[in-house]
Amino acid sequence: MTATTLVILGASGDLTQRLLMPALYRLHALGLTPGLRIVGYAKEAWSREYFERHIHKALQAFAPDFKPAQWNRFRRQLDYVGGELQADQLAALKDKLSPASMFYLALPPPLFGMAATALGEAGFSNSPRGGWRRLVVEKPFGTDLASAEALREQMHTHWEEEQILRIDHFLGKETTQNLMVFRFANRFLEPIWNTQHIAQVQITYAETLGVEQRAAYYDKAGALRDMLQNHLMQLFSLTAMEPPSSWDAEVLRDHKVEVLRSVVPITAKTVNQHAVRGQYRAGTLGRKKLVGYRSEPGIKRGSDTETFAALRLEVDNWRWRGVPFYLRSGKRLASNYSEIAVQFREVPGPIPHAVHAGNNWMIFRIRPIECMDLLVTAKQPGVKLAGRPVTLAAPYATPNDREFSAYEQLLMDALGGDRSNFLRFDEVEWAWKVLTPVLEAWEKGTPDFYPSGSEGPETQARLLDPDHHWRSIARNGDG
């Protein structure tokens, strides 16, 4: 890597401490970021030494393999500038930049537009000869279609689309990347990856966490905006996309957009067949007693924000017509369990009842472990002819593999200029388009309540075809 500068705006915040700095520290330890200078920028009037101490503490708490000797080398990369998000104050960064410089907006989302403008006005969006300038934007990108479009316009005043890297950290997760590799680097899957052989797809991201310290943000966002619009829509489009003609960033993103464009539009009339929302009430998780969402500190009294959202999406194309895709995510559920589960259709020929042990499933497990499971029927040992379900498990990593965290992966991609794992504006736009009728319908009314520590609201069953069942979160997870 040639001399490069990474400026983190919002360097005093939680994301910087918990995720960005630990990722940068590990990349440095692996020797993957030689010549990288990291400049923190925030409104606190800190000295460089103070910032160093702040990051030192953060790494001791959040970097799993923290080593004092490594820290001594890493800290030399750090620098700090204090100031507001205004062009005249940002100008103090000028002498710290390299020809290759990247600005990371680790800021509250309402400040993304203003920060991009101020950086542009300071002249930082103009790539110098022989160098480049990039802008990394955290999620969420807008709160609905109109605000996302307005933010894009504002950013495009100074920045070209090619310079903007919109983060969705799920695209940096190993299982997400493995989904592409597994689908397109194995010969056997493609012929059966279609409506003729697949009955349904369930994408679940279940969390035991509640709203935690994020009440102000979450109570305005809700599960649909926080998880479905971005992360789960990405998992969905990667599962359903056509094989790309190349692994070029634009081709991959074209294919993902094509999936979103093919979703059968949800309308005001059909919302209830396509979407269910829930909110956790008091309950127990193991022996822990948990309060309901409305009693969480910082949540508006009587809030109707959903902490669980489930969708039924249908894709109207040759490959997928007739296959429902069920997506759901929620907080305070029975366990931390996440997967993409693909169910195959019944075998066409007659088989003895005793042999039939259920349809095949292929499961891309994301949490608690990363693994691919193929559920098949095999003969039960014994003199009687009977079948039983068997799982062929392919753990994603072997003990010798070193796994990368999502932020390590995405920072490397961003610094290397690979845009494949970042969202192009039309992906964001189409995800908002698909969900707009749901957002509108949910402006009124109340979510269905579910006890903390449960599988979510019972009403989620109404999204399913009569012969489908939601896979159990509690049975599968680690909760």
Ligand SMILES: NC(=O)C1=CN([C@@H]2O[C@H](COP(=O)(O)OP(=O)(O)OC[C@H]3O[C@@H](n4cnc5c(N)ncnc54)[C@H](OP(=O)(O)O)[C@@H]3O)[C@@H](O)[C@H]2O)C=CC1
């Ligand atoms: N934290 C997380 O786990 C994750 C966060 N994100 C995203 O990362 C971004 C940052 O989140 P997070 O770090 O948690 O947020 P924090 O609120 O912890 O930090 C935000 C940063 O922005 C600064 N800031 C706030 N208001 C202003 C202002 N008016 N002018 C200048 N600077 C300001 C804060 O400075 P000060 O400390 O002085 O207020 C702080 O440095 C968000 O977009 C979030 O959605 C994404 C995934 C996970």
Ligand SMILES: O=C1O[C@H](COP(=O)(O)O)[C@@H](O)[C@H](O)[C@H]1O
């Ligand atoms: O973006 C978000 O993701 C997390 C879940 O992702 P994980 O990688 O931390 O498991 C979610 O808890 C949070 O609400 C959401 O903002």
